[in-house]
Amino acid sequence: MKNIILTLIILFTLSCKAQSPIVNIASDYDSDDIVDGCYLKDVNNSFAPFIGTWQWTNGTDTLTIVFSKIEMVYNNLSEMYTDQLIGKYKYVENGVEIFNTLDYDINANNAWDLHPNYPKRMLAPMLGACYRNTTLADFSFMDYLKDKGEVAKFELLDLLTDLNGEFNVTQAKLTLSNREHWNVNGQNPRDPEFTIPNNITLTKQ
Amino acid sequence: MEKRNRLKIPLKSIVLLFGVLFILTNCQYDDTVGDINGTQDQVKSKIPFKLKEKTFAELHDDSRFVGAVNHVFSKGKANANFNARTVMEEQYGFTIDSTLIKEISTEGYTSYTFFIRRDTISDNFIENLVVEIDSTNIPKAYIIKYVLNSESRYIADDKAYILDAETEITPIEYNNSQLKTTYDSYGCVITLMCPWKGDHPAGDACIAADRGDLYWSDPECPEFPTSSGTSSSDGGDGGGGGSGGSSSDGSDDDFDHSCKGCGDTGEVITTPIIDEEIQETEEDCIKLKNLISKSVTNQLPRKEVGTLLNQLQDSSSTTTKEMGYFLNPTDTTESQFIPSYFEGEENADEVAMDLGTNAVSVLMHLHYNNETENKKQLSVFSLQDIYEMYQFIGTGHIFSPNTFTNFLTTEHGTNYAIQINDSNAFVNSSFAIKYFIGWEFSNFREEAENQYGAKRYNILPDKTNGQNELAFTKFLANENLGLTLFRANDDFTEFTKIEYKNGTFKETPCN
Numbered sequence: 240m241k242n243i244i245l246t247l248i249i250l251f252t253l254s255c256k257a258q259s260p261i262v263n264i265a266s267d268y269d270s271d272d273i274v275d276g277c278y279l280k281d282v283n284n285s286f287a288p289f290i291g292t293w294q295w296t297n298g299t300d301t302l303t304i305v306f307s308k309i310e311m312v313y314n315n316l317s318e319m320y321t322d323q324l325i326g327k328y329k330y331v332e333n334g335v336e337i338f339n340t341l342d343y344d345i346n347a348n349n350a351w352d353l354h355p356n357y358p359k360r361m362l363a364p365m366l367g368a369c370y371r372n373t374t375l376a377d378f379s380f381m382d383y384l385k386d387k388g389e390v391a392k393f394e395l396l397d398l399l400t401d402l403n404g405e406f407n408v409t410q411a412k413l414t415l416s417n418r419e420h421w422n423v424n425g426q427n428p429r430d431p432e433f434t435i436p437n438n439i440t441l442t443k444q
Numbered sequence: 445m446e447k448r449n450r451l452k453i454p455l456k457s458i459v460l461l462f463g464v465l466f467i468l469t470n471c472q473y474d475d476t477v478g479d480i481n482g483t484q485d486q487v488k489s490k491i492p493f494k495l496k497e498k499t500f501a502e503l504h505d506d507s508r509f510v511g512a513v514n515h516v517f518s519k520g521k522a523n524a525n526f527n528a529r530t531v532m533e534e535q536y537g538f539t540i541d542s543t544l545i546k547e548i549s550t551e552g553y554t555s556y557t558f559f560i561r562r563d564t565i566s567d568n569f570i571e572n573l574v575v576e577i578d579s580t581n582i583p584k585a586y587i588i589k590y591v592l593n594s595e596s597r598y599i600a601d602d603k604a605y606i607l608d609a610e611t612e613i614t615p616i617e618y619n620n621s622q623l624k625t626t627y628d629s630y631g632c633v634i635t636l637m638c639p640w641k642g643d644h645p646a647g648d649a650c651i652a653a654d655r656g657d658l659y660w661s662d663p664e665c666p667e668f669p670t671s672s673g674t675s676s677s678d679g680g681d682g683g684g685g686g687s688g689g690s691s692s693d694g695s696d697d698d699f700d701h702s703c704k705g706c707g708d709t710g711e712v713i714t715t716p717i718i719d720e721e722i723q724e725t726e727e728d729c730i731k732l733k734n735l736i737s738k739s740v741t742n743q744l745p746r747k748e749v750g751t752l753l754n755q756l757q758d759s760s761s762t763t764t765k766e767m768g769y770f771l772n773p774t775d776t777t778e779s780q781f782i783p784s785y786f787e788g789e790e791n792a793d794e795v796a797m798d799l800g801t802n803a804v805s806v807l808m809h810l811h812y813n814n815e816t817e818n819k820k821q822l823s824v825f826s827l828q829d830i831y832e833m834y835q836f837i838g839t840g841h842i843f844s845p846n847t848f849t850n851f852l853t854t855e856h857g858t859n860y861a862i863q864i865n866d867s868n869a870f871v872n873s874s875f876a877i878k879y880f881i882g883w884e885f886s887n888f889r890e891e892a893e894n895q896y897g898a899k900r901y902n903i904l905p906d907k908t909n910g911q912n913e914l915a916f917t918k919f920l921a922n923e924n925l926g927l928t929l930f931r932a933n934d935d936f937t938e939f940t941k942i943e944y945k946n947g948t949f950k951e952t953p954c955n
Contacts, residue, residue: 270900270901270902270915270918270919270922273899273900279899314891316878316879316888316891316892317891317894317895317899317900319899321899351887351891352887353885353886353887359884359885359886360886361886361887361890366890367898368898370898370899371898371902377897377898379886379890379893379894381886388886388889388890390893416793417792417793417794418793418826418828418893419766419793419794419795419811419821419822419826419828419829420792420793420794420795420828421794421795421796421797421828421829421832422788422794422795422796422797423797423799423832423835423841424797424798424799424800425796425798429792429794431789431791431792431793431794
């Protein structure tokens with residue numbers, strides 16, 4: 240009996256084929272490597288330099304962005320797991336708070352959810368990762384007041400990493416851009432401007 | 445005591461079984477892709493050879509191909525004008541069509557299959573020429589004749605044709621350095637087959653589907669007696685198709701993975717080319733070239749579709765607006781068009797058009813470049829462009845999906861045309877069903893854009909034209925969108941069909 244059980248265990252263990260390959264998110268992977276159930280993982284902790292609070296100030300205007308990392312966020316459309324950087328922002332113009340998402344509670348379970356007050360936009364204000372790159376992160380950017388989802392690029396300008404993996408970074412550039420947009424018969428207008436300032440350099444706090 | 449001992453065994457068994465179940469449901473992830481440069485191509489690795497579809501342009505630098513073709517036909521055939529008829533072609537009364545060449549290769553064996561045209565066209569059979577090189581390194585050539593039992597039928601799922609035919613094989617005798625070459629023996633024709641929705645030669649789509657039911661067309665493949673002239677295989681499941689021969693239980697277990705055709709066993713391994721496959725490309729090309737020269741009305745001096753495209757191209761390097769034309773047909777045959785110009789606001793990345801209730805035959809727009817914002821629009825169609833085609837079909841804004849063409853010219857210097865080859869495949873593709881239905885919601889669109897861009901296909905503004913073009917063809921192929929892509933030259937007078945097929949980037953110039 241024991242032998243049978245042991246044999247079964249060995250057979251089942253050997254037949255346990257891995258179904259979900261891990262893909263290093265910062266590597267130069269090919270589209271063929273992306274299969275259903277795969278996991279785009281921050282293998283080398285390349286998200287770390289982005290994480291924290293970044294600020295831009297111009298007189299009484301202030302933009303604060305806070306990045307954190309959430310692991311294994313599942314998307315049921317692409318059927319992929321991805322380590323994600325979540326960005327939350329607060330914008331103050333002329334001393335008046337224009338929009339504040341810093342208190343949003345975002346986790347692996349709700350990162351792809353829609354916003355309760357802006358039903359076509361996502362709850363996560365900035366959702367993305369440093370795909371295939373260690374200094375540039377691509378994000379989906381939710382501009383709630385303009386009711387649009389566009390693209391944000393966040394580029395570390397002075398990242399230095401030593402042999403032990405210790406890093407130092409102080410500045411980064413935020414670039415927002417509109418995706419190509421079709422407005423047929425005037426039914427789908429879009430304001431090309433953004434609520435928050437664009438093409439700015441932020442300093443790590 | 446005895447009772448307690450008896451109880452212990454089942455308990456242990458239960459614990460162990462739970463352990464087994466635990467292991468099964470908690471498999472470790474594979475090695476990390478990217479660290480080991482691995483790829484997920486397990487299905488293709490089961491097939492004991494590589495099957496690729498190529499054009500003469502792609503093969504004329506391949507020394508193995510050039511050597512074999514020159515050896516069989518005549519010196520220079522593979523280097524110069526392939527379409528020039530050789531003495532051998534004259535002798536056998538056929539012309540080789542170089543539009544599509546199917547290459548099958550494995551260790552020690554390569555075959556090239558060509559479509560043959562005769563002066564007199566017959567609906568009863570089709571013929572291919574197979575040039576093969578085995579481990580002896582002496583090229584051999586055969587005419588494979590498929591005598592049709594019925595008309596070929598297209599299987600959209602596998603992008604392949606059912607070919608119900610009897611197979612005949614004729615060795616080519618060719619003159620090499622004044623020596624008459626004959627084959628001492630020649631064998632039967634074998635083809636890797638796929639039974640999905642009707643037995644047909646297995647192509648990339650069937651192999652990738654990994655249904656576990658591939659089989660050889662002639663598993664016994666008896667050797668033919670040495671003789672001259674034409675011989676016939678033993679029936680309907682010869683190289684071209686027919687029925688039967690599938691794995692009995694539908695699993696892959698019965699599939700003979702051994703390398704058929706290898707080891708000089710006399711088998712000719714091929715996969716047939718039928719006229720419809722060649723005509724697909726030719727018809728698409730003809731349709732496109734005709735379209736370019738069609739007139740547009742209300743334009744003085746008189747203009748053609750190509751003129752409007754050239755105007756847009758000229759603007760692409762100077763404008764900071766999206767602009768373009770949509771063309772409405774003046775009659776049901778779409779013989780000429782009424783153009784309507786549209787443009788968006790400065791730097792708004794917006795295609796703004798007042799389409800009304802028009803159903804259009806042609807769309808054309810540009811992707812400009814706005815260096816001041818340190819960004820560029822894509823050198824290929826954006827995902828939004830593809831989505832709008834989907835929308836136009838759904839809202840009845842396309843006059844006829846079968847003839848509709850969407851042109852793009854970009855500041856990057858690229859020009860493309862895309863046609864809807866199969867509108868059902870397009871609107872019912874899993875990509876469209878997954879992402880396009882909920883496109884107005886950010887969680888749908890953002891993940892679609894992620895897949896198109898940084899997360900999977902890597903189609904991005906800062907990539908080179910070549911990188912984006914390759915990635916775009918992969919996207920069209922992998923997502924099975926039923927769209928056909930052409931690259932145009934600088935003045936939209938020449939087109940090349942480009943596609944990603946059988947793991948290869950393929951270019952077929954429109955002659």
